Amino acid sequence: MSKIKNQKSKVGEVSIDYVARLANLPLTSAEKKTFAKQLGDVLGYFSKLSEVDTAKVEPTGHITGLTNVVRGDQTAPSITQQEALSNAPRTYNVFFEVEAIFEEQS
């Protein structure tokens, strides 16, 4: 599993910034340093899995064997709009308020 080995050093040295950006997660430089070392150790431990021959094994995402569980298309009582907004830090009329994502043309 030489591929994983390369990736290990990459996480250790380079890509924490990239992964943090993917996860939209603000990290301090001290956290980045600590996590890089700790995750390097953990990923190193994972290399054990390369011993297992899985060439002919189908992956499994869950063990229930269930597929396409649906319920009837019927309306039922639900929470009110007011309740849905009750924990929101910012609201505008009866909506969640968010930062603008498009810049205004000047």
Next chain:
Amino acid sequence: MIDVTTLTLKEVSTLLSKKQIKAQELNGSFLDRAHKLNKKLNSFIAITDDVAIKQAKKVDELIADNQKLNPLAGIPIAFKDLFSTKGIRTTAGSKVLENYVPVYDATSVTRLKDVSAVIIGKTNLDAWGHGSSGENSDFGPTLNPYDLTRVPGGSSSGSAVAVASGACLAATGTDTGGSIRLPAAFCNLIGLKPTYGRVSRYGIIAMASSLDSIGHLTKTVYDNALVLNVTAGVDEFDSTTSTQKFEDYTKDIEKGVQGLRIGLPKEYFEKLDPKIKDSVISAVKTLAKLGATVIDDSLPHTEYGVSTYYIIQPSEVSSNLARYDSIRFGFGREKFGPEAKRRIILGTYTLSAGYYDAYYLKAMKVRRLIRQDFEKVFKKVDVLILPTSPTLPFNLGEKVDDPLTMYLSDIFTVPINLAGVPSLNVPCGFINNLPIGMQIVGPDFSEKLLYQVGYAYEQETKWYQNKPKL
């Protein structure tokens, strides 16, 4: 007068139904004890006096009216703070949700309320369920009531300590990789991780959705079965719940183990504290004396359990925690604690383009092999007996700076979640006055059998009578 906080759920239920005690008086005693001990043990994030007293009053009215009630009516129950409780703050043990008040109940909460169980409080936990010791809570660690310098096990740390210290009679938990069984083992309790899909996950803050199992902790096996009778069953709000029927879990609980085949998989008896090994083997001998047959067996992919689990679980964690964006509720992502951040980074990495096949896909393949190990072994034996923890309850602070060592605390519990089968932690003795537990594991939906085996052993040993000195 008798101290009700030392009794079992079943005993208290009998007192209530015979009108020998009032629910208000009873819950008052538990609330007092919860408040008094919380300063010492930190097992509750919130103690809900007003809710509990109101509910208890209602139960007294129903009893006075000679209504036929469920054995859980009037019983003080604590909920792990991952369970959404309408109108009661639910934090997940994290500062991100420090101000979050759900507008609906989790299905388990609804079902327990419907039978008039009393909500006494919300218990402390490793934030988001991430941890094996209880130390990852943003609200401070919970202490082990048997030794205040040691961890109670996690992540359902507060739930275990609340029951073990007599602050309530049952507490709910979630078990994604051992989070009910490990604290049950460290605190001398019965802890059930049911079959995946037996109990609804709806309204419980998700950790890793393909692994999360919803269970509970009690002092005795019988008490545990009484709670599952209420929480089990299909739920239209959780499409992974099973439609498989079940009957009263307390029925035939005294059946015994005559003729039962117990498997001992060798991989679980190689790397652990030799004294724990001796205790578990001695428990198996007790069951053999009661008529069970013991068979040496093997689960060959056991050693890959921790790697497989610590790829799949953080991958699902990173996805589930992506929803916390402070737009609809809660605070911003900078408030995540170190362990949540670590798992988000790890899981995002193992799912990211270029690494997905080597980690996540590989782990999903090995997961199938682990599941097949269990399917094969249950053709030869009825149940397996395994140790729950490789070590005794460890010291506070001992593993916090070394995540890999902390993750290896879960070595005997995670394969069961990957396989999806049920497991019951049953206390099997003490070493240096510290509790030890074993797991009774069975095929899918065999909870009733697990209770029968646990009950037979418990009647012989009664470790639950050995209470912490507080």
